[in-house]
Amino acid sequence: MAERKSGEGATVEELQAQIExxxxxxxxxxAAAPDAESILADAEAVRERVQEGLQDVQKQIDAHPVPSALLAxxxxxxxxxLLTR
Structure with a gap:
């Protein structure tokens, strides 16, 4: 059963060796990769801080629309x- 049948594929032992x-x-x-969970947690924390910052900016724009437009x-x-020079 563990023998090849005229080149039809690998034997069970060969497949087991490949799996191992x-x-x-x-x-x-x-083992070589850094801890993926900590990287994902850090990325999520950064995303949340950016989102909070954008919400703060939106609140400031809503509270002071004319100065915000003039500043923009x-x-x-x-x-x-600067870019045309």
Whole structure:
């Protein structure tokens, strides 16, 4: 049963050896990779802080619409002048 039948595929032993090699490679990759959970947690924390900052900016714009528009116009004008030189 563990023999090849005229080149139809690998034997059970060969498949088991390949599975073991793949499992070992996966274990090595997991050991070499940094802790993915901590990276995801850090990314989530950064996303939340950015979201809070954007909400704060939106509140300021809603509270002071005219000065916000003037500031945006002024910054756009300055950036435009710098880029045309």
């Amino acid at each position: 090699a793949l499992q070992q490679a996966l274990d090595e990759a997991r 116009f002024g910054l756009g004008f300055l950036i435009g002048r």
